[in-house]
Amino acid sequence: MPDSTAKSFPPEQRAKRWQLRTRALTFGPLPVLMGIINVTPDSFSDGGRFFDTRAAIDRAHRLVDAGAGILDIGGESTRPYSTPVAADEERRRVIPVVEAICSQVAIPISIDTSKAIVARDAIAAGVEIINDVTGLEGDDRMVPLAVESGVGVCAMHMQGTPQTMQDAPTYDDIVADIYRYLAARRDNLLVSGIDPARICLDPGIGFGKTHQHNLTLLANCHRFHDLACPLLVGHSRKGFIGKVLADKLADRTAATVGVSLALALQGIQVIRVHDVAETSHALKLFAAVGGFDGQPLQLD
Numbered sequence: 516m517p518d519s520t521a522k523s524f525p526p527e528q529r530a531k532r533w534q535l536r537t538r539a540l541t542f543g544p545l546p547v548l549m550g551i552i553n554v555t556p557d558s559f560s561d562g563g564r565f566f567d568t569r570a571a572i573d574r575a576h577r578l579v580d581a582g583a584g585i586l587d588i589g590g591e592s593t594r595p596y597s598t599p600v601a602a603d604e605e606r607r608r609v610i611p612v613v614e615a616i617c618s619q620v621a622i623p624i625s626i627d628t629s630k631a632i633v634a635r636d637a638i639a640a641g642v643e644i645i646n647d648v649t650g651l652e653g654d655d656r657m658v659p660l661a662v663e664s665g666v667g668v669c670a671m672h673m674q675g676t677p678q679t680m681q682d683a684p685t686y687d688d689i690v691a692d693i694y695r696y697l698a699a700r701r702d703n704l705l706v707s708g709i710d711p712a713r714i715c716l717d718p719g720i721g722f723g724k725t726h727q728h729n730l731t732l733l734a735n736c737h738r739f740h741d742l743a744c745p746l747l748v749g750h751s752r753k754g755f756i757g758k759v760l761a762d763k764l765a766d767r768t769a770a771t772v773g774v775s776l777a778l779a780l781q782g783i784q785v786i787r788v789h790d791v792a793e794t795s796h797a798l799k800l801f802a803a804v805g806g807f808d809g810q811p812l813q814l815d
Contacts, residue, residue: 529782533745534712535623535643535667540584542745542784544807545798546775549585549625549787550578551751552616554608555592571612572619579620582795585644586620587787588613588637589627593648593722595681602630610636617641625669631656638664644715646747648673648722650700662708669715669747670700674723681723689728690735693718698742715785717747726755733774737781749787750774772797780807 533540540547554571575586590608591600600608605628617624617640625644626637631654634645643666650670651657661668672693674684686692697716704714718732718739729750739746750756756770757763768790775786775794779801788794803812 529740530743530745530784532712533667533715533784534710536638536665537643538623539712540623540745545802546779546783546786547584548582548791548794549587549747549749549785550575550581550583550791551787551789552578552586552588552612553592554588554590554612568611568615572615575612575616575620578791579622581792583622583791585623585625585785586616587625587627587644587646588616589646590633591628593677595677597677599678602632605630605633606636609633610640613637613642614640623667629653629657631660635660635664638666643667644669646717647671648677648719650696651704652700658704658707658709661704661713665710665713667713667715668704668709669717670697670704671717671722671747672696672700672719677722684723684725684728686728689724689731690738693732694739694742697739701742701744711744715745715747716742717749720748720750721753721755726758729753729755730759733777736778736783740782745784747785747787748778748783750778751788751790768793776801776806 531542552571552574578586588609590605613624623643624641625646626634626642627646628634629647629649645661645666646669647657648671651668674680701714701716705711716739720729720732733750736746736748751771752767756767757765760770771788771790772794775788776797778786779798805811
């Protein structure tokens with residue numbers, strides 16, 4: 516594993532493309548924003564706001580208008596100590612939303628689930644990506660489904676389960692340990708028959724990590740480019756922000772945007788956020804004033 520401590524990453528050394536089920540995402544200098552749609556009553560940040568099908572569909576359109584390049588739809592909260600949801604209930608929550616959104620928007624849709632039966636129905640409705648917090652390890656039917664359907668997959672690192680992950684997260688070296696896990700998981704998916712072009716990797720901010728672990732990972736995400744897969748990071752509104760601000764009740768939008776800029780400078784290809792408009796505006800202006808290449812935008 517490279518031992519670079521650079522704060523930015525040469526764009527020519529990162530994955531430039533992610534093959535999905537029926538299309539491909541090609542990455543430019545700005546990250547693709549994955550907008551979050553939680554069809555749940557209990558997600559940590561927006562639980563209940565989009566539990567109604569109509570509200571979730573309306574949110575999808577707002578996120579697309581704001582600049583989202585992917586929509587990620589989930590029906591089970593994975594916040595610390597959350598209560599697991601039965602597959603039938605998860606399907607009841609998300610499939611009507613997935614069907615409606617897939618028929619109404621042009622951008623790729625991702626299903627945030629660790630259950631193959633939910634992913635199967637979502638793919639039938641038009642989903643392009645399986646985004647699985649268990650790294651496609653939680654259900655032994657998930658990898659065969661991914662192989663058969665040809666979807667893009669995002670494999671995330673999590674220590675433990677949502678019910679245990681924050682009890683006592685421990686690592687020898689947080690970056691090296693997660694690098695090794697993601698490398699092994701990538702190789703396992705390849706051996707299982709998933710095309711390497713379809714694999715994206717996620718270090719799992721907030722999933723079995725202390726606040727310090729999260730900060731260290733976020734500062735070193737560029738090191739995972741050596742795995743030759745697109746990288747996805749989901750830091751939006753998470754608890755480490757309240758810790759750094761010394762205010763658990765502070766609005767976390769601006770702070771999330773700040774982290775997003777740091778990740779963009781490291782060449783992260785996909786950033787998963789609640790606040791797409793604010794993040795999109797910040798990234799565009801960061802680029803316009805030469806934040807990536809030192810060259811300001813030339814206006815007409």
